Amino acid sequence: MTDASLRVAYDSISFLLTTKNPTLILDVQAAEQSYISDMESLTWRNDAYEKLHMNSKLEKIDNQTGQCSIRIEDPRGLKLLKDSTDALYTSVDKARVRIDFQIKELHKAGKLLYPKKEFLQIAGRK
Numbered sequence: 001m002t003d004a005s006l007r008v009a010y011d012s013i014s015f016l017l018t019t020k021n022p023t024l025i026l027d028v029q030a031a032e033q034s035y036i037s038d039m040e041s042l043t044w045r046n047d048a049y050e051k052l053h054m055n056s057k058l059e060k061i062d063n064q065t066g067q068c069s070i071r072i073e074d075p076r077g078l079k080l081l082k083d084s085t086d087a088l089y090t091s092v093d094k095a096r097v098r099i100d101f102q103i104k105e106l107h108k109a110g111k112l113l114y115p116k117k118e119f120l121q122i123a124g125r126k
Contacts, residue, residue: 034095045084
């Protein structure tokens with residue numbers, strides 16, 4: 001994952017506040033916040049990974065395969081890495097579903113508000 005730094009342009013969709021579904025903007029904002037939180041979680045997970053490797057000793061390495069074994073001085077670092085990785089996978093999966101749903105909801109709102117207009121195809125949809 002990389003942070004694309006793409007954020008919702010709320011000034012462009014603020015007109016939705018005057019429609020029958022003004023909470024759509026709040027739903028979009030919540031979905032966007034899920035993405036932002038996931039990017040922060042990725043940073044924390046990567047920090048745990050780096051800390052684990054800085055605080056461990058290399059015992060052996062196979063130069064042919066690159067496979068190595070390390071001795072971990074404090075097993076709490078491994079637990080933190082595992083827990084933060086598991087949490088990241090769970091939250092990213094949930095955020096992806098949430099964001100996908102909100103994109104579809106925005107598309108539906110556009111179709112209702114402007115039925116005679118053509119809209120760009122949503123990526124990944126046929």
